[in-house]
Amino acid sequence: MQPDSPYCTKASEITWQQDTPSSVEFDDSYWSQGDPTLEKQWVFPGQHQLPSRAQEADLVVLLELGFGFGHNFLQTVTLWETSGTTAQLHYIAVERSPPTLAALQRVHALTGTTAGKRLLAIYPLGLRAWHVVWFTDKIRLTLIFEDAQTALPKLDAKVDVFYLDGFKPSQNPELFNQFIFEGMRRLAQPGASASTYSVAGVVKQGLRAAGFKIEKRQGWGRKRELLFAEAPGNWRGQRLRRPSVQIIGAGIAGQSLAGSLNRFNIQPIILADPSHPGASSQPALNIYPQLSLQRDRQSEFSIAGCYFALHNQKGVQHRPLRWRSATPAKLQRMQRLCQLFPDDYLEQVGRDVIYHQAGIWQSLALAGLRDANVCQMIPSEGQMQLCNAAGHPLSKADVTMLAAGAGMHSLTSLALKNVRGQSIRIQSKQALPEFLTGDINITHLGGQNFLVGSTYELGSNDPQTRLVDTDRLMADLAQTLNHRDFTLTAPHAGIRTTFSDRVIGAGLLPAHTISTAMMAKPNAHLSGPAPACYALMGLGSHGATHAPLAAEAIVSALCGAPSPLPRDLTHLTRLDRF
Numbered sequence: 001m002q003p004d005s006p007y008c009t010k011a012s013e014i015t016w017q018q019d020t021p022s023s024v025e026f027d028d029s030y031w032s033q034g035d036p037t038l039e040k041q042w043v044f045p046g047q048h049q050l051p052s053r054a055q056e057a058d059l060v061v062l063l064e065l066g067f068g069f070g071h072n073f074l075q076t077v078t079l080w081e082t083s084g085t086t087a088q089l090h091y092i093a094v095e096r097s098p099p100t101l102a103a104l105q106r107v108h109a110l111t112g113t114t115a116g117k118r119l120l121a122i123y124p125l126g127l128r129a130w131h132v133v134w135f136t137d138k139i140r141l142t143l144i145f146e147d148a149q150t151a152l153p154k155l156d157a158k159v160d161v162f163y164l165d166g167f168k169p170s171q172n173p174e175l176f177n178q179f180i181f182e183g184m185r186r187l188a189q190p191g192a193s194a195s196t197y198s199v200a201g202v203v204k205q206g207l208r209a210a211g212f213k214i215e216k217r218q219g220w221g222r223k224r225e226l227l228f229a230e231a232p233g234n235w236r237g238q239r240l241r242r243p244s245v246q247i248i249g250a251g252i253a254g255q256s257l258a259g260s261l262n263r264f265n266i267q268p269i270i271l272a273d274p275s276h277p278g279a280s281s282q283p284a285l286n287i288y289p290q291l292s293l294q295r296d297r298q299s300e301f302s303i304a305g306c307y308f309a310l311h312n313q314k315g316v317q318h319r320p321l322r323w324r325s326a327t328p329a330k331l332q333r334m335q336r337l338c339q340l341f342p343d344d345y346l347e348q349v350g351r352d353v354i355y356h357q358a359g360i361w362q363s364l365a366l367a368g369l370r371d372a373n374v375c376q377m378i379p380s381e382g383q384m385q386l387c388n389a390a391g392h393p394l395s396k397a398d399v400t401m402l403a404a405g406a407g408m409h410s411l412t413s414l415a416l417k418n419v420r421g422q423s424i425r426i427q428s429k430q431a432l433p434e435f436l437t438g439d440i441n442i443t444h445l446g447g448q449n450f451l452v453g454s455t456y457e458l459g460s461n462d463p464q465t466r467l468v469d470t471d472r473l474m475a476d477l478a479q480t481l482n483h484r485d486f487t488l489t490a491p492h493a494g495i496r497t498t499f500s501d502r503v504i505g506a507g508l509l510p511a512h513t514i515s516t517a518m519m520a521k522p523n524a525h526l527s528g529p530a531p532a533c534y535a536l537m538g539l540g541s542h543g544a545t546h547a548p549l550a551a552e553a554i555v556s557a558l559c560g561a562p563s564p565l566p567r568d569l570t571h572l573t574r575l576d577r578f
């Protein structure tokens with residue numbers, strides 16, 4: 001891998017004294033000798049009255065600068081879990097030079113705690129990206145692998161508690177400076193608190209100049225003092241908004257929205273048209289990141305989306321994906337891509353390339369699903385009434401989420417292109433590649449069953465399967481395998497939809513883009529403020545990779561939780577961009 005790849009962080013260079021690590025770059029140890037548990041507990045979670053804050057809030061947002069080995073995080077998880085709170089903890093941590101997994105294993109394998117094991121299981125590779133995972137059903141970790149100076153301006157969060165844990169200020173002016181302190185102040189809730197080991201002048205004066213009230217408190221061990229700071233104002237616990245929600249569509253977009261809503265304790269009504277099962281009814285959808293040779297926002301979204309889908313979405317199985325193509329130009333491009341990523345992410349093996357962070361998604365039965373074709377939307381008393389073709393009411397809710405795939409053509413005026421596709425399910429007694437992409441897709445579905453795809457036909461909206469496509473896929477497979485020793489079980493067709501810029505659409509749907517044919521005139525005496533409509537659409541050929549994270553961003557915005565996306569990526573996918 002190239003040492004200066006724009007996709008990768010610079011791994012922390014560490015020396016060890018027994019089991020205590022020190023950073024070569026910052027000439028400082030990650031903690032004093034021995035077990036860091038009590039020391040970290042005292043300086044960080046112990047200073048912020050987290051259990052009592054949790055009692056007064058639906059969610060507490062904590063921002064740590066310097067995740068390191070995650071000791072502060074694990075201490076906070078333990079405190080949260082033992083406090084018996086039902087509140088959510090949104091733990092956002094920024095880390096510029098993450099220790100390797102091997103270094104983390106060396107430290108946490110010793111403790112053997114459940115939380116430590118979970119951290120090792122979800123610990124991301126050192127890619128410069130935002131990695132979001134529900135660590136428990138109440139704790140969402142957003143692990144931001146980039147410099148705090150670039151990360152803070154992109155954060156969309158209201159922070160209750162800050163842990164400032166970035167080595168000695170004298171060794172690290174990039175973290176302890178006025179830009180960072182001002183950034184913390186911008187994010188701070190009234191009465192938000194911060195703690196740090198250091199009582200150095202630059203920290204005291206800087207936090208004070210940014211508007212924090214500072215206080216020296218008793219330190220731990222050899223450090224006599226620590227610094228505690230508070231933003232002006234009285235702290236009040238944040239509340240989550242939990243409106244009633246209805247979703248139109250039960251494909252990967254609808255299921256992802258429902259999954260995120262469930263995590264925020266909202267049980268939506270889901271309406272789907274059984275006569276149009278949608279593109280997600282393929283027997284399986286592949287998950288893997290869409291990467292580009294020049295780092296751009298789409299590949300950033302895709303890397304973050306892939307991590308989120310693999311770690312949070314129900315119905316997902318991890319599985320390494322093998323890429324293979326007979327076209328030399330495609331192979332060369334993939335070889336160049338491999339040089340930009342660590343081998344445990346993208347690895348060249350002979351003439352193949354392995355996506356190690358990949359998997360498949362298979363549709364699940366959904367709670368709250370109703371069969372219905374939505375043909376009308378009627379605003380009524382701040383809610384939206386959905387009706388069928390005969391004008392009969394189907395459901396009503398405060399918030400409507402449109403996730404109707406190709407059905408979005410009749411719901412909105414936003415211009416989507418259709419791309420028809422077909423795959424085939426086959427049986428083979430001979431072993432076939434388990435999971436292959438490139439010139440042909442092969443996915444093992446279990447037993448002797450495999451899915452083979454896919455065709456790509458721009459502009460067609462014909463949802464029927466076609467013999468000509470089936471024959472072509474059978475011939476392609478025979479050519480790839482060099483034999484015809486397999487039998488067709490079933491063909492599957494679907495319509496993908498995509499925007500002209502090939503970026504997905506996620507967020508609030510501008511009211512003027514709701515189709516006039518759909519939107520019935522509000523009953524004058526019943527109408528009130530326009531009810532909120534969100535949409536998740538234009539997922540193209542990678543819905544399973546991108547929909548879960550986009551849905552989490554929509555639901556976080558709706559509920560008043562921190563955004564799982566940096567501001568520039570929220571901006572990238574917004575629906576008022578056209």
Ligand SMILES: Cc1cc2nc3c(=O)[nH]c(=O)nc-3n(C[C@H](O)[C@H](O)[C@H](O)COP(=O)(O)OP(=O)(O)OC[C@H]3O[C@@H](n4cnc5c(N)ncnc54)[C@H](O)[C@@H]3O)c2cc1C
Nearest residue numbers: 249250251253273278279280286374405407421494543544
């Ligand atoms: C052959 C083929 C292979 C593919 N392979 C992959 C792959 O490997 N990986 C991948 O990520 N993507 C793949 N895709 C793309 C993927 O299928 C789409 O990105 C994804 O399914 C889109 O999901 P969706 O939820 O937006 O829409 P859909 O899955 O189309 O779901 C739309 C939903 O809306 C409902 N609906 C529509 N209109 C109405 C209405 N008026 N009232 C009520 N309900 C309505 C439908 O009933 C359905 O439930 C493939 C697509 C095809 C065709």
Ligand SMILES: C[S@@+](CC[C@H](N)C(=O)[O-])C[C@H]1O[C@@H](n2cnc3c(N)ncnc32)[C@H](O)[C@@H]1O
Nearest residue numbers: 066067068069070071072095096147148165166
């Ligand atoms: C003392 S360690 C943190 C220990 C950690 N909190 C724990 O509990 O294990 C300091 C961390 O700050 C990180 N760091 C230093 N400067 C940074 C910056 N500008 N942006 C983000 N992280 C930074 C270092 O890479 C290092 O991992």
